[in-house]
Amino acid sequence: KGRNQRQRLPVVPQGIERDVFMQALSELKDELGEENVEINDKPLVDGWYMEHPNTHDMMTILDEEELVASAVVYPGSVEEVQKIVAWANKYLVPIFPISMGRNLGYGGAAPRVRGSVTIDLGRRMNKIIDINPEDYTCLVEPGVSFYALYEALKERGYDHMWVDTPDLGGGSIIGNTVDRGVGYTPYGDHWACHSGMEVVLPTGEVIRTGMGGLPGNNTWQCFPYGFGPYSDGIFSQSNFGIVTKMGMTLMPNPGGYESFMYTFPREEDLAPLIEIIRPLRIAQILENVAQLRHVAQSVAVLGRPRSEFYTGSGPVPFSILHEAASKSPIGDHTWAYYGMSYGPPEIRAHKLALVDSSFRKIPGARKIDPSTLPADDYFFSRDKIAAGIPDIHELRWVNWTPNGSHIAFSPVSPIRGTDATALFKLGKELHDKYNIDFFPAFIVGLREMHLIVEIVFDRANQTKKKEALDCLRELVHEAAKLGYGEYRTHLVLMDQVAGTYSWNEGAVGKFNEKLKDALDPNSILAPGRCGIWGRRYRGRGWEM
Ligand code: ADP
The missing domain is CATH 3.30.43.10 (Uridine Diphospho-n-acetylenolpyruvylglucosamine Reductase, domain 2)
Structure with missing residues (x-):
């Protein structure tokens, strides 16, 4: 700039x-x-x-x-x-x-x-070392993006295998997985889907986890655990090692798929809807990590600046959001659910019928017919992503402000109406307090959901940046008081978020420090990442 x-x-x-x-x-x-x-x-x-x-x-x-x-x-x-x-x-x-x-x-x-x-690591270490078409697995280096793996499968004619991609497909598979990011097919929990790592320790030794420890094995990418303690966990969201290779499982092509989108009229529909979603998701009738998005996001993802809709200083009023959304599929409704059903038509039909009758219990629920949508509608981006085709449409909402930037608040909760309401209410109140537009989306995992709230801010505006950060800090603090913790966080919030995991006088933090000092005696590797400081840094004012 x-x-x-x-x-x-x-x-x-x-x-x-x-x-x-x-x-x-x-x-x-x-x-x-x-x-x-x-x-x-x-x-x-x-x-x-x-x-x-x-x-x-x-x-x-x-x-x-x-x-x-x-x-x-x-x-x-x-x-x-x-x-x-x-x-x-x-x-x-x-x-x-x-x-x-x-x-x-x-x-x-x-x-x-x-x-x-x-x-x-990614610039030069970017090889797809192996794709195994029989085992449905691959082994990649840090510079392999979701796009690159997707392209490689196409090039090699491996149509029987799918990649799972996050909202934006340009990132590294290893980077996203070690930070425990998610995607939107049934293989969306990237961490759960990886198998085997090669790690350079902070003292320079190289280890291979799981079956990788056994010379001559052919199971490194098939069986994640090996024998003995399962050490992979300590190399995710930490600073205990540098991951140089990782195995990933690939999803079988389900033989057909169909995206669907429902909208629901009222903000208060959130709680009953989440109650409907829970058993369907746990039973995998709702088969993928799905998204329930608020109308504010539907407006923002149109990619137009906020100033086109509203020039007041506070958050854009609800009525104006609805007006702005009137030509998009969400229309005058408040929530949009994006999901996908997998398999050949006869397999899908039964599941889709169950979803339909369940969702229609919410008065006014609407199913959107994709054939009525323009080709560049956001629906088709969700459709691609849920089918493992990388995309970057999601980025459009950074146009909301000049110098558009974003930072996330991502608390985890069970899939319950009361929890959804509590987090929604907290988010809304604090966004109002700090004059920030509220963009909530519930990302439904299997037995939990993350509320993802992206605060979009103008990075050239000091006041806006301060408001965003103050808002985030208060969100983390207040959510923790209600018993909610973040699943992942930004660098500047890591100390605070780690601090909320404070049970038994911060026992887990002390355990992490013990590991850190044992593995990295000189505290050289990514000091402070995820709130873990080695002994050369501790107690010297580095936390923020
Ligand atoms: P992406 O390319 O998917 O955006 P990044 O490379 O930014 O992901 O990775 C996210 C974070 O995860 C990094 O900031 C870093 O702290 C950690 N990380 C990424 N790759 C590795 C790796 N190979 N070994 C150890 N930590 C890593």
């Missing part, structure tokens, strides 16, 4: 002299090649989703200079990752691994500690 008045001097991680750091970087250049060590001394360019920066968060909620890398390095092999780790231990430099860095809404490519050296 060219509005950065940035010094040309790169940031230096705290605790190391600039000269020593520069010397250390040239040593790293000798190891990796000049072109694979990039000092971050140029103006910060935000780009956009497909051309995102790897030096900082292009959607920062803080000052742009806060969470920036001092340098970005590009390893080309596991051995080079080990070299970088050895180097970081020698000079006590914080390193921050990313796969592709498209983790928008949760920090993008930014490191948690300013001046960290970012390891951009």
Whole structure:
């Protein structure tokens, strides 16, 4: 965006002299090649989703200079990752691994500690090592995106297998999975669907988890557990290792599919509707991770700026949202449910009939006929995603404000009407308090749902950024008082969210610290990520 008045001097991680750091970087250049060590001394360019920066968060909620890398390095092999780790231990430099860095809404490519050296694994380590058409599995490196895997399946003529993709398909499969992101087919729980990892530990050793520990095995991608403790869990949402390979299971092509969309008229329909959804979802009559979206989102995803609808300073009034939505399929209704039924027509018919009779118990419920919709309607984006075809239509709602950026509040609850109402009410009240438009969507997993609220803000407007962050902090705090915790969070909220998991005097946090100190004695790997600080950082004012 060219509005950065940035010094040309790169940031230096705290605790190391600039000269020593520069010397250390040239040593790293000798190891990796000049072109694979990039000092971050140029103006910060935000780009956009497909051309995102790897030096900082292009959607920062803080000052742009806060969470920036001092340098970005590009390893080309596991051995080079080990070299970088050895180097970081020698000079006590914080390193921050990313796969592709498209983790928008949760920090993008930014490191948690300013001046960290970012390891951009994806640039050179981007091979699909294996796709196994008999076992329906694959083994990928960090730079493999959902798009790339999808394309590879098409190229190889493997029509019998599907990929599961998140809302935006440009991200890394490994990056999304280790952050426990979700997609929208029956394989939407990416973490549950992975099998086997290769991990470089913070002290440089390489391990393979599950069956990967057994030389000559042919089961690494078929059986996730192996023998002994199941260690994969500690490498998700943590800072205990650098994942260099991961296995993923692929869904069998179900032999047909059909998207459906229902709308429901009133805001108060939320609770009875969620009650209807729960047993259907748990029984897998509703077969995929489905979305229940509010009219505000239906308006925002039209991709038009808010100013076209409303120029007042507070949240856009309900009546204006409805007016704005009048030409979209949600029309004068308040909730839109997007789902998909899988299998050949005769299999689908029974499930769809059950869904239909259940959903119609809500007075006024409408089923939308897709043949009445224009080709660029959002419905068709959901349709693609639920069929494992990557897409980026979802991004359109960042046009809501100038310099549109977003940051998420994502609490988990059971699939219950009372919980949905409590979270909706909390979200609405706090958004009103901070003058923010409220975009709630309920993402229904199997026995739980995440409420995903994306706050869209203008990153060039300091006041708006502060309001958004204050609102988020209060949401996390108030939700925790009601017993709700986040399933995932942005870098700047990690300490706070980790702090809400405080049972038994924060026993789980202490356990994480113990693991951290054992695995990473010099506290070099992604300090502070997910609220876990190694001993060199603890109690020194790094938390925020
Ligand atoms: P995506 O490319 O899907 O957007 P990112 O690369 O941004 O995902 O990954 C999200 C977060 O997960 C990163 O900020 C990082 O902390 C962590 N992460 C990503 N890839 C790895 C990896 N290979 N090893 C360890 N942690 C990782």
